[in-house]
Amino acid sequence: MGEGKETDNTAGxxxxxxxxxxxxNAHRGFxxxxxxxxxVSSIIIDGDEAxxxxxxxHAKSKxxxxxxxxxxxxxxxxxxxxxxxxxxxxxxxxAGAYYAGVTACEMKIDAEARIGWKILADHVNKMDHAMKRRxxxxxxxxxxxxxxxxxxxxxxxxxxxxxxxxxxxxxxxLCGSGGN
Numbered sequence: 001m002g003e004g005k006e007t008d009n010t011a012g013x014x015x016x017x018x019x020x021x022x023x024x025n026a027h028r029g030f031x032x033x034x035x036x037x038x039x040v041s042s043i044i045i046d047g048d049e050a051x052x053x054x055x056x057x058h059a060k061s062k063x064x065x066x067x068x069x070x071x072x073x074x075x076x077x078x079x080x081x082x083x084x085x086x087x088x089x090x091x092x093x094x095a096g097a098y099y100a101g102v103t104a105c106e107m108k109i110d111a112e113a114r115i116g117w118k119i120l121a122d123h124v125n126k127m128d129h130a131m132k133r134r135x136x137x138x139x140x141x142x143x144x145x146x147x148x149x150x151x152x153x154x155x156x157x158x159x160x161x162x163x164x165x166x167x168x169x170x171x172x173x174l175c176g177s178g179g180n
Contacts, residue, residue, distance in 0.1 A: 039090065040131060043151055045083040045104075045140070050147035052155065056084050063109055067116040076117040079108030083140065084123060085148055086130035089159070098162035099152060101130035104137050135167050137174060145174035 042056035046063055053061040059069075063082050070076065083104050090100035103126040108117040129136050140148065149171045153160045160168075 039088055040127065041087045041089070043085040043087060043148065045085060045144045045147050047080070048143055048147055050085075050144075050151040052151065063107075063111075064116070067109055067111070067114055069116045069118050069120075071117070071119060073108060073117045076108040076110050076113075076115055078113065079110040079115075079117060082107045082109050083144060086127045087152075088130040088133065090133070092162070095162045097156070097159050098164070099159055099167060100164075101133040102135050102137065102148075102152075102167055103127070103130040104140055104148075106139055135164075135170050137170050140174050142174065142176045145171055149175060 044053045055061040088101035105126045
């Protein structure tokens with residue numbers, strides 16, 4: 001029964017392969033709808049401390065390592081609030097780079113129990129909002145907003161100066177009268 005005969009179901013079909021897509025030309029072929037994360041970074045706000053941690057891009061930030069996450073907030077009653085802030089950077093031809101989109105996502109982490117709470121879909125949606133040049137910072141308290149503002153300004157004062165007034169106003173509002 002068909003011994004010595006091989007069947008080739010892919011005859012005439014082009015095999016699926018990885019495409020190298022250059023950002024220099026207007027490529028409209030297969031994979032053209034891919035998301036470019038090269039201009040997105042992540043900042044962790046943990047209490048009064050805020051720092052850049054690119055590991056958050058793959059859920060491997062310093063605070064997330066070794067933590068088992070659950071979508072049920074009730075399972076993390078002793079958790080501390082930690083924020084991942086997605087920051088999209090853009091560049092204007094006249095002025096240079098600036099913070100174009102900034103969004104904050106809440107997590108609860110109980111490092112001792114090695115359990116945490118986060119809603120992955122919220123993190124993905126907030127990253128998308130940052131990439132779409134939105135500023136969503138609701139939920140940050142005054143000291144968290146101050147820590148975020150401090151890291152944005154200290155990282156690159158020029159980028160902060162060139163950033164939209166909307167970002168500065170939102171952070172100033174959250175920082176209250178004691179803002180930096």
